[in-house]
Amino acid sequence: GAVVSQHPSRVICKSGTSVKIECRSLDFQATTMFWYRQFPKQSLMLMATSNEGSKATYEQGVEKDKFLINHASLTLSTLTVTSAHPEDSSFYICSATTEGRGTDTQYFGPGTRLTVL
Amino acid sequence: QKEVEQDPGPLSVPEGAIVSLNCTYSNSAFQYFMWYRQYSRKGPELLMYTYSSGNKEDGRFTAQVDKSSKYISLFIRDSQPSDSATYLCAMSARGFQKLVFGTGTRLLVSP
Secondary structure (H helix, E strand, C coil), X not given: CCCEEEECCEEEECCCCCEEEEEEECCCCCCEEEEEEECCCCCEEEEXXXXXXXXXXXXXXXXXXXXXXXEEECCEEEEEECCCCHHHXXXXXXXXXXXXXXXXXXXXXXXXXXXXX | CCCEECCCCCEEEECCCCEEEEEEECCCCCCEEEEEEECCCCCXXXXXXXXXXXXXXXXXXXXXXXXXXXXXXXXXXXXXXXXXXXXXXXXXXXXXXXXXECCCEEEEEEC
C-alpha cells in the first residue's frame, strides 16, 4: 500500500517555542492531506484539511494562527505548532489521499509525539 | 453526545476466540464506515470499509453495518496474539474525507 512518513517521530520542546512536523507521501502524489491530533485514550480529532497549493481548511475550534499548515507540493505538508504550550502535547498524525474526490483511502503516517515542557 | 461512541476496553480474549467490536453513531448522514487497526505509537491502518448497510468479509474479518440502528460491528474470527491492538471505527458522509473516529477499543489476545 501507499506509504506516508512523518518527521520527527518524537519531539520535546520548551514552552513558547515553535515546532515543525513534516508529512510526506513517499510513493504517490497526495492532492489532499489531513492533520489529526490524538490525546491519550481519546479518538483522533481532525484538525485541518489541506489541498496542494491552497489554504488549509480548519475544523471548528482549531486555531489557524497557532497551527500553521503548508501544503507546498504534492508530496509534502507541514504542520507548525507556534508558541507551543504544555496543553499542545499530543500525538499528531497526518494522512493523505491520492485524489480529492474523497473516494480513495486515507493513508496514515506513523505519527509524531509532541511533548511541551 | 459524541457523534461516534466506542467502548475503549480493554477487551481481553484467549487466542482462537471470536471477537466482536462495536460502534454506535448519531449522524444519519454517515454513509461510509471504516475500521482501522492501530498498534502502539503507530498510525492507523485501514482494515476494511463498507458503504451503506450490509456485510463485508475479508479473511478472518467481517464488518457489519446496520444503518437503521446506527450500529456497526467488526468481527474477528480465530483471533491471534498479533491481533492485539487498538481498533478504531471511523465514518464519514463522503468517502474518505472528514473522517469521524471513535475512541478505539483496545484488544488483548492472550496465547
